[in-house]
Amino acid sequence: MERYLEVRGLWKSFGPVLALHDVSFAVERNEFFTLLGPSGCGKTTLLRCVAGFEQADAGEIAVEGHDMRFDPPEKRDVGFVFQRYALFPTMTAYRNVAFGLEMRGLHGAELDRRVQEALDLVRLRGLEHRRPRELSGGQQQRVAVARALVIRPRLLLMDEPLSNLDAKLRQEMRTEIRRIQKETGITTLYVTHDQEEAFSLSDRILVMDAGRVQQIGTHAELYFQPANGFVADFIGQANRLPGEVVAAQVEETTVRVLGETLRLPRRPGLAPGQRVFVSVRPEHVRLAVCPGDSCLKGRVRQRQFLGPFLRYFVDIGGAEVVADISGITLDGLASLPQEGDNVTVGFSPHDCTLLEA
Amino acid sequence: MDAARALPRVGVTAPGRAASVAKSWIWLGLLLAPFLLFVVYPFAALVKTSVVTPTGAFTLRFYQDLFAIPRYLDKTWNTLAIAALTTTLSLLLGVPLSFYLWKRQFPGKRILVNLLVIPYMTPNYILALAIIFLFGQNGALAFALRRLLIDPEYRLPFNILFTYHGILAVFIFHSLTLVVFLVLALLAGIEPEYEEAARSLGASSLTAIRRVVLPMAVPAIAGAGVLVFSRVMVDYVVISLMGGYRYATLAVEVVNRYFGYLTYELAAALAVFLSTMTMAIMYGYLYWFRWRRRA
Amino acid sequence: MSGGGRRGWLRLADVMVATLLGFFVFAPLAVLVLLSLTEEWGRAFRGGLTLRWLLEVPNAFGAAIAHSVLIAGVTMAATLLMSAMVAYGVLTRRVHGPILVDTLVMTPLTIPYIVLGLALILAFKAPPFRLHGTVWLLLIGHLMIAMPLGYRTTQAVMEATDLSLVEAARSLGASEWTAVRRVILPLIAPGLVAASLLAFVTSLQNYSLSFMIAPERYKLAPLEIFTYVFAETGAYSNYNLAAAVSLCMMLVLLSALGVVRWLTGQSWHENINV
Numbered sequence: 001m002e003r004y005l006e007v008r009g010l011w012k013s014f015g016p017v018l019a020l021h022d023v024s025f026a027v028e029r030n031e032f033f034t035l036l037g038p039s040g041c042g043k044t045t046l047l048r049c050v051a052g053f054e055q056a057d058a059g060e061i062a063v064e065g066h067d068m069r070f071d072p073p074e075k076r077d078v079g080f081v082f083q084r085y086a087l088f089p090t091m092t093a094y095r096n097v098a099f100g101l102e103m104r105g106l107h108g109a110e111l112d113r114r115v116q117e118a119l120d121l122v123r124l125r126g127l128e129h130r131r132p133r134e135l136s137g138g139q140q141q142r143v144a145v146a147r148a149l150v151i152r153p154r155l156l157l158m159d160e161p162l163s164n165l166d167a168k169l170r171q172e173m174r175t176e177i178r179r180i181q182k183e184t185g186i187t188t189l190y191v192t193h194d195q196e197e198a199f200s201l202s203d204r205i206l207v208m209d210a211g212r213v214q215q216i217g218t219h220a221e222l223y224f225q226p227a228n229g230f231v232a233d234f235i236g237q238a239n240r241l242p243g244e245v246v247a248a249q250v251e252e253t254t255v256r257v258l259g260e261t262l263r264l265p266r267r268p269g270l271a272p273g274q275r276v277f278v279s280v281r282p283e284h285v286r287l288a289v290c291p292g293d294s295c296l297k298g299r300v301r302q303r304q305f306l307g308p309f310l311r312y313f314v315d316i317g318g319a320e321v322v323a324d325i326s327g328i329t330l331d332g333l334a335s336l337p338q339e340g341d342n343v344t345v346g347f348s349p350h351d352c353t354l355l356e357a
Numbered sequence: 358m359d360a361a362r363a364l365p366r367v368g369v370t371a372p373g374r375a376a377s378v379a380k381s382w383i384w385l386g387l388l389l390a391p392f393l394l395f396v397v398y399p400f401a402a403l404v405k406t407s408v409v410t411p412t413g414a415f416t417l418r419f420y421q422d423l424f425a426i427p428r429y430l431d432k433t434w435n436t437l438a439i440a441a442l443t444t445t446l447s448l449l450l451g452v453p454l455s456f457y458l459w460k461r462q463f464p465g466k467r468i469l470v471n472l473l474v475i476p477y478m479t480p481n482y483i484l485a486l487a488i489i490f491l492f493g494q495n496g497a498l499a500f501a502l503r504r505l506l507i508d509p510e511y512r513l514p515f516n517i518l519f520t521y522h523g524i525l526a527v528f529i530f531h532s533l534t535l536v537v538f539l540v541l542a543l544l545a546g547i548e549p550e551y552e553e554a555a556r557s558l559g560a561s562s563l564t565a566i567r568r569v570v571l572p573m574a575v576p577a578i579a580g581a582g583v584l585v586f587s588r589v590m591v592d593y594v595v596i597s598l599m600g601g602y603r604y605a606t607l608a609v610e611v612v613n614r615y616f617g618y619l620t621y622e623l624a625a626a627l628a629v630f631l632s633t634m635t636m637a638i639m640y641g642y643l644y645w646f647r648w649r650r651r652a
Numbered sequence: 653m654s655g656g657g658r659r660g661w662l663r664l665a666d667v668m669v670a671t672l673l674g675f676f677v678f679a680p681l682a683v684l685v686l687l688s689l690t691e692e693w694g695r696a697f698r699g700g701l702t703l704r705w706l707l708e709v710p711n712a713f714g715a716a717i718a719h720s721v722l723i724a725g726v727t728m729a730a731t732l733l734m735s736a737m738v739a740y741g742v743l744t745r746r747v748h749g750p751i752l753v754d755t756l757v758m759t760p761l762t763i764p765y766i767v768l769g770l771a772l773i774l775a776f777k778a779p780p781f782r783l784h785g786t787v788w789l790l791l792i793g794h795l796m797i798a799m800p801l802g803y804r805t806t807q808a809v810m811e812a813t814d815l816s817l818v819e820a821a822r823s824l825g826a827s828e829w830t831a832v833r834r835v836i837l838p839l840i841a842p843g844l845v846a847a848s849l850l851a852f853v854t855s856l857q858n859y860s861l862s863f864m865i866a867p868e869r870y871k872l873a874p875l876e877i878f879t880y881v882f883a884e885t886g887a888y889s890n891y892n893l894a895a896a897v898s899l900c901m902m903l904v905l906l907s908a909l910g911v912v913r914w915l916t917g918q919s920w921h922e923n924i925n926v
Binding site for chain 2: 051052053072073074076077078079080082084086087088089090091099100103104147148151157
C-alpha cells in the first residue's frame with residue numbers, strides 16, 4: 001500500500017477552541033478520500049491545513065514523503081475547490097482557468113491547449129468567455145473544478161463543493177466529479193457533511209467529530225462495523241440499546257439488554273459488569289417473528305408509510321426501537337402489525353455491533 | 358373584519374385607478390416643486406445671464422472670453438491640476454495603505470480605522486485651520502522647535518500659508534482618509550477565499566492581491582478618485598484661506614468676478630463651465646459604473 | 653531574509669502606519685484642544701491652562717452660533733417632514749423613484765455650492781421673487797443642499813423595509829393607517845431621524861453656500877471663525893478663540909454623527925455626503 005499523502009499527529013487550536021486533536025491518516029495514490037463529519041467538527045480546518053491556508057500547531061503533512069507543513073500555499077501544488085467557488089469575478093471563465101498556468105509561466109499555444117483540455121474535461125466548451133456571474137451555479141462549479149485541475153496538482157482538495165447547488169444538480173455533479181476523478185486519476189481529498197455524498201463518491205472515508213478521527217474505512221466498514229457510538233449514529237440510522245456485559249467468552253459476549261439476554265459475537269476488551277450499547281440498524285430489525293435468542297417484546301407506538309418501506313417505532317420497556325420493514329405490498333399492509341399491537345422485536349446477532357458506553 | 362379591505366390592493370377598479378394616478382402626480386409635484394423652483398429655475402437663470410448681453414441680446418462672447426483670455430485658462434488649468442495632483446497623490450498613498458491595513462493585524466488597528474471618521478468628517482476649513490496651527494510659522498511645530506533650539510528667531514524651512522504645497526497638504530490630509538475609508542469598506546467585503554484560490558494556483562501573496570483583489574477593488578478606487586477630484590475641483594474655502602489668489606481655481610474666480618468686479622455675466626459663464634465639468638465627471642462615473650456592471 | 657527579520661520589518665511597518673493614521677486622526681483635534689485650553693499661543697504649558705477661551709465662545713460667537721443652529725434646525729425639521737412624505741409615498745406606491753425624479757432631486761449634490769449660490773442670487777435678486785439679501789434665500793439654499801440627503805437616506809431605508817409587513821398587518825385586521833403607524837413607523841423612524849440629523853450637520857458646517865447668499869451682517873458660525881484668524885491687523889487675530897469655536901463645532905458634528913451611526917447601525921461612510 002503506497003502512502004501518497006500522509007498526515008501525522010496534527011494539532012490545531014483557534015484560541016480556546018481545539019479544532020484538530022491529534023489527527024493522523026494516510027491517503028493512497030489515485031484515491032478518492034473523504035473527510036466526513038458534522039459542521040464544526042474540524043474537517044474544513046484539516047483541509048485548509050493541507051492546502052496551507054492555516055498553519056497547524058504541531059504535526060506533519062507530507063506528500064510523497066516531503067513534509068510541506070511550512071510551505072506557503074503557492075508552493076504546495078494543490079488544487080482547491082471552494083465551497084462558494086471563489087471564481088475571480090473580474091476574469092472570464094477562460095482566464096480563471098488560465099490563471100494557475102500563467103503563474104507557472106505557461107503562455108501561448110501550450111497554455112491555450114491546456115485550458116481547452118480542462119474545459120473539455122468539465123464539458124464547458126463554448127462558455128469560456130463568460131464572466132462568473134453570467135454562469136449558472138453548476139457551470140461555476142465546473143469552472144472551479146477545471147481551474148483546480150488544469151495545473152495538474154499533486155492533490156485535489158474540495159471543500160463542500162456541492163453544498164450550494166440544488167438537489168437535482170447536486171446528484172448530477174456528484175456523478176460528474178467521480179467521472180472526472182476517475183479519468184484524471186488525481187488523488188482527491190473531499191470534505192462534506194453529507195453521508196450520501198461521501199458514500200457515492202469515495203474510496204475511503206474518514207469520520208471526524210470534535211476535532212478527532214472517529215473512524216477510517218470504506219463505506220461498508222463504516223456502515224456495518226461502526227467503531228463507536230458516534231459513527232453508528234452519524235452514518236445512517238441506528239438503534240442504540242443500553243445493556244450490560246454478563247459474560248465474555250472466547251466466541252461470544254453475553255449481554256443483558258432491557259431484561260433480555262443476548263448472545264452476540266465477541267468484542268475484545270469488554271469485562272463482565274461493563275455498561276455497553278448494542279447498535280442495530282432499523283432495516284435489520286424484524287418484527288413479529290423471533291428467530292433465535294436475541295428477541296425483545298414491545299408495543300407499536302407509531303407506524304409510518306414511507307414508500308419503499310414501513311417505519312415502526314416500537315416501545316420496549318421505556319426504550320424505543322426503530323424498525324424499517326421493506327418488501328411490502330398493498331395486500332400485505334393489512335397483515336403487518338398495526339399501531340398499538342404487541343410485537344416481538346428481533347434481529348440477527350451478526351447485524352449487531354457492541355459499543356462501549 | 359371586512360375581508361375585502363384586508364386584501365392587498367391589486368385589482369383596483371378603473372375610477373379608483375384614475376384617482377390613484379392623479380394622486381401620484383400631485384405627490385410627485387409636491388416633492389419636485391421645491392427643486393424645480395429653487396434649483397432648476399436658478400440654474401436656468403444662471404445660464405441665461407451667461408448668454409445675454411446687458412442690452413438683452415444673445416451672445417456667446419463670455420464663453421469665448423473664457424477660452425481666449427489667458428487669465429481664465431490659467432484658472433481652469435489650476436483647477437484641473439490641483440484636483441488631478443491631489444487625486445493622484447492620495448490614491449498613490451491611500452490605496453496601498455488600505456491594502457496594508459486590510460492584510461495586517463496589529464493592536465489598536467480597529468480603533469484607529471474607526472476613528473478615521475474624525476478627519477474624514479472634519480469640515481475642510483477646520484482642517485485647514487488645524488494645519489495652519491500645526492505647521493504655520495506661528496504654529497505648534499515652529500514653537501516647539503524654537504524652544505528646543507533655544508532660538509526665538511527660528512523659522513520653519515517651509516511655508517504653509519500662501520504656498521502651493523500648503524494647499525496641497527490640506528487637500529491630501531482630507532482626501533487620504535476618504536480614500537482609505539472607501540477602499541477599506543470595499544475590501545472588508547471581499548472574502549479571503551479569492552486570495553486563497555489564487556495562492557493555491559501558485560500566485561504569491563502579492564501577485565494574488567495585484568491580479569485578483571486589486572481588479573475587484575477598481576470600482577471603489579475609481580469612485581474614491583472621482584469624489585476626491587470633484588471635491589477639490591469645486592473647492593473655494595481652502596484655497597481662499599491658504600493660498601490667497603495666486604493659485605485661484607475656477608470656484609475662487611467665480612466669487613472674485615462676482616464680488617470683486619461685479620461682472621455677473623463672466624461669473625455666470627465661469628460657473629456654468631465649472632458645473633458642466635463636475636456634472637460630466639459625476640455622471641460619467643455613474644454611467645461607467647452601470648455599464649461595467651452590465652457588461 | 654530570515655523569517656524573524658521579516659517579522660521585525662513588518663512590525664516596524666505596523667508602527668509607522670499606526671503613527672501615520674494616529675497623526676491623521678488626532679493631530680487636528682489635539683491642536684484645537686491645546687489651543688482652546690492654553691492661556692496664550694506660543695506659551696503653551698508655560699502660561700498654564702485656562703477655560704477662558706471656551707467660556708468666551710458664547711460671548712464672541714453667540715449670535716453666529718444662534719443663527720447657524722436656527723438655520724440648521726429648520727433645515728432638519730423640513731428634511732424630517734420631507735423624509736416622512738417620501739416614506740409614505742413609497743409605502744402607498746406613489747413614489748417609485750423613476751430615474752428622472754431621482755436625478756432631479758439629486759441635482760443639488762452635483763452642482764458646486766459656489767455655483768448654486770450664484771444661481772440663487774441671480775434668480776432672486778430682482779422681482780418677481782426678490783429674496784436676495786434675506787434670510788429666506790439662505791434658508792432655501794440650505795434646504796436644497798440638505799434635502800437630497802434626506803431623500804437618498806429615506807429611499808435606502810424604505811428599500812430595506814419589507815413592505816409586505818403592511819399586508820401582513822392588514823390581514824390581521826389592522827387598517828392601513830394603523831399598519832403603517834404600528835408596524836412600519838417603528839422600523840423606519842431611526843432611519844428618518846438619521847436622515848434629518850445628516851441634514852442638520854450638512855447645514856451647520858456649510859461654508860461656501862452661506863458665504864455666497866448669507867445676508868450682510870447676518871453672522872454664521874463657520875464664517876465667523878475666520879474673522880479671528882485673518883483679521884487685517886495681527887492684533888485682532890486670536891488663534892485661541894478660533895480654535896475654541898472650531899472645537900465646539902467639531903464636538904457638535906461628531907456627536908450628531910455618532911447618534912446617526914447609533915440609530916442606523918450603519919458604518920459611517922454609508923450615510924455621509926461626500
